[in-house]
Amino acid sequence: MWHLHSKKHHLPDFNCQTTPPTTHSLLSLSLSLSLSLSRFGTVVFLHLRVAEEAFAFSLHILVGLGLFINLFWNPKNQSQQKMVINKTLFLTYFYLFIYILLSSGVILYNKWVLSPKYFNFPLPITLTMIHMGFSGAVAFLLVRVFKVVTPVKMTFEIYATCVVPISAFFASSLWFGNTAYLHISVAFIQMLKALMPVATFIMAVLCGTDKARCDVFLNMVLVSVGVVVSSYGEIHFNIIGTVYQVTGIFAEALRLVLTQVLLQKKGLTLNPITSLYYIAPCSFVFLFVPWYLLEKPVMEVSQIQFNFWIFFSNAICALALNFSIFLVIGRTGAVTIRVAGVLKDWILIALSTVIFPESTITGLNIIGYAIGRFCFN
Numbered sequence: 001m002w003h004l005h006s007k008k009h010h011l012p013d014f015n016c017q018t019t020p021p022t023t024h025s026l027l028s029l030s031l032s033l034s035l036s037l038s039r040f041g042t043v044v045f046l047h048l049r050v051a052e053e054a055f056a057f058s059l060h061i062l063v064g065l066g067l068f069i070n071l072f073w074n075p076k077n078q079s080q081q082k083m084v085i086n087k088t089l090f091l092t093y094f095y096l097f098i099y100i101l102l103s104s105g106v107i108l109y110n111k112w113v114l115s116p117k118y119f120n121f122p123l124p125i126t127l128t129m130i131h132m133g134f135s136g137a138v139a140f141l142l143v144r145v146f147k148v149v150t151p152v153k154m155t156f157e158i159y160a161t162c163v164v165p166i167s168a169f170f171a172s173s174l175w176f177g178n179t180a181y182l183h184i185s186v187a188f189i190q191m192l193k194a195l196m197p198v199a200t201f202i203m204a205v206l207c208g209t210d211k212a213r214c215d216v217f218l219n220m221v222l223v224s225v226g227v228v229v230s231s232y233g234e235i236h237f238n239i240i241g242t243v244y245q246v247t248g249i250f251a252e253a254l255r256l257v258l259t260q261v262l263l264q265k266k267g268l269t270l271n272p273i274t275s276l277y278y279i280a281p282c283s284f285v286f287l288f289v290p291w292y293l294l295e296k297p298v299m300e301v302s303q304i305q306f307n308f309w310i311f312f313s314n315a316i317c318a319l320a321l322n323f324s325i326f327l328v329i330g331r332t333g334a335v336t337i338r339v340a341g342v343l344k345d346w347i348l349i350a351l352s353t354v355i356f357p358e359s360t361i362t363g364l365n366i367i368g369y370a371i372g373r374f375c376f377n
Contacts, residue, residue: 095327096336100344102321107186107348108355109314114181117358121304124178125291127314128171129284134315135322136280143277151277152268159278162262167282169255175287176248183241184234185359186352190345191230192245194372198223199253207257219375226371233364272322342373 113119113127121127142148154163180189198220204210231237263270270278298304328340349369353359 092331092336095324095331096340099321099324099328100340100347102317102324103344104348104351106314106317106321107189108351109317110178111181111186111352111356113310113314114178115356116182119305119307119310121306122182123295123298123304124182125175125287125295126299127311128174128178129287129291130311131174131315131318132171132280132284132287134312135276135319136284138319139273139276139280142273149271149273151274152270154268154278158266158268162258162266162268163278163282166255166258166262167279168286169251169258170279171283171286173248173252173255174283175290176244176251180241180245180248183238184245185236186356187349187359187361187365188230188234188236189245190349190352191365191369191372192227192242193249193345194223194230194369195227195246195249196253199250200256203250203253203257207261209257209261222375223372226368226373226375228368229371230365230368233362233368235360235362236358272325276319276322345373 110127111118113121114124116122143151177189201210201216201220205212231242349361353361
């Protein structure tokens with residue numbers, strides 16, 4: 001049995017200030033408190049028994065919610081205990097909350113739909129094509145019919161040399177990422193995603209948009225070591241699911257780099273709506289080939305259940321996630337998004353162990369993931 005050491009670990013001070021803080025101080029407070037919470041959660045995980053991990057996760061969520069409330073609720077006078085809402089901050093962190101909720105919800109929803117133990121729809125390419133088809137149709141209505149946004153000036157040359165390759169890697173990242181749900185747990189998938197900065201850095205160096213620097217390289221090595229430690233501690237390790245997820249991560253990294261290299265050099269800026277308008281139909285076409293070869297024969301011989309409302313709601317959640325990203329980017333900066341990302345990952349890992357009891361987390365999982373996260377941050 002593991003015992004907590006006598007060394008004291010102090011929680012961050014959540015006492016509100018007597019005067020309303022500035023936006024800059026709130027962002028700095030958000031970053032420092034979130035990192036402190038993550039480190040505190042790691043200490044708890046390292047010293048508790050496996051049977052107590054669910055309680056530790058719940059504790060982390062509650063403290064994180066306290067952080068969220070503290071960020072935009074400010075007592076004007078401690079003696080009066082009167083709460084004053086800053087409208088701008090409220091909207092900002094409300095959008096962040098919606099982003100965290102939708103991002104976590106889509107991942108858990110996809111896992112539930114694809115997993116043979118639950119809804120049992122083991123066709124990840126089909127599910128991805130449903131998302132792309134629905135998103136493309138809605139984007140077409142918003143751009144061409146309701147004219148919510150104005151389409152960019154897109155020539156055939158730009159579409160063929162920029163949109164097509166980006167769509168190919170976007171479709172590949174979704175395909176491989178969704179396929180991984182069939183083989184490994186959501187918690188382990190999130191831990192593997194700590195490799196994302198490593199993959200992005202490697203692709204940026206290969207494409208010439210970044211230079212290999214010793215300090216960055218050392219950080220990337222430490223992140224990789226953390227992911228290896230986390231993988232070694234995975235009880236239900238599956239090489240097929242791991243390969244699918246890592247391949248999807250590198251495909252997504254290449255898509256991000258190509259977006260910077262191809263589109264930005266052409267002077268094109270795509271928001272989530274116009275991105276879906278141009279990329280979703282092309283990604284649908286790319287996915288049709290592997291679907292026809294791999295999943296169409298399975299659908300012909302197997303009795304696959306299809307519930308319209310399940311897939312319709314799933315597609316709406318995926319579409320809403322793209323819109324929430326648009327709102328978050330418009331109201332926050334890089335620091336706030338990073339804080340939200342750290343909090344979202346911990347919450348998602350916690351929720352996945354509750355919703356999917358077969359997902360077991362070990363001390364090595366947490367140690368490896370903490371190394372990867374802290375070295376990157």
